[in-house]
Amino acid sequence: MSTSFPAFPPKDHDHCACLNTALGRAKARCNEQGIKWTALREQVFLEVATSHKPVSAYDLIDVLAKNGKRVAPVSIYRILDVLQSAGLVHRLESRNAFFACMADHGSAAHTITLVCEDCDRVIEAAAPDALHAIAAAAEAANFLMRHTVVEVSGLCADCAAREAPSC
Template sequence: MSVLPLPAGPHGHDHHGHDHDHAACVAGAIARFEARCAKSGARLTSLRRRVLEELADSHTPLGAYDIVERLGASGEKPPPMSVYRALDFLVSEGLAHRIESRNAYLVCGREHGPDDVIVFLICEGCGVTAEVASHAIGRDLAWATRAEGFTPRTPVVEIAGTCAKCRAATAQADAATVPAEAAR
């Protein structure tokens, strides 16, 4: 299983306190977008680029209306249907993923092999979503689906839980509470 590191937070630091070149992260997503469009011949529109930039800048899943609001804050507010079309395009080109359980979207952080299953680790505390690709899970699911005569379209698994940073913050808060309770 290969793990994509937890993405950066809003202030350019990843969620473990290490420095993160957020501008390079966003630029990398745009470069992948441009290369993919050049290869496929897909049209690179201004709105598609802006939507991808917002997804890359966020590092947490965003709903279409969140994107509309963000784009409106930095210029002209696009119609929601146009944002949905841009998101559909980004998903179809493999540049973004739809997080079904959140009805939201996340920029794709890696290339995926044909037999990989994409696993999203979604923190219920802070919303950070890590993308993990697993060939082993893909192999097992391929076997199970073939046994049933089923052909999967999008092999994705979403796992909700608590990231290391939120777990550490909870432990720290619990530790601070114990002395106060003991003093009573």
């Protein structure tokens, strides 16, 4: 199976290549949108993208600090705002954390977010039917939908297998 919105990446996938692809896409996207790609933005984006797990703003501060770059919270939040508005990073509302968008979709993409409670990995899964049904329900309630958050927590296949090894 090979779709544009894959399942959780295998643990041994080529992370370096994966990261480079994301980086290239990110630069291109910012270029299109007239958003400057600065050194600091790149560092932040790479830190977010390096982890397939959601990271908090303060996680990022810590990591950058270890790399010798001290950044204040407000700077991180500003940069995360920029990356979010470019659609390169999404916020995981249910965890007050951020993760890199690994797919090449617009901000209005019909995807939902799946988070593994065990290993914390995050993926986006295509779910146009779900988004349409949500739109229909909103419309039925006479509600003008602007932004939708769909976050599912549970177990990824790997962790589910590990938790129930007897079967």
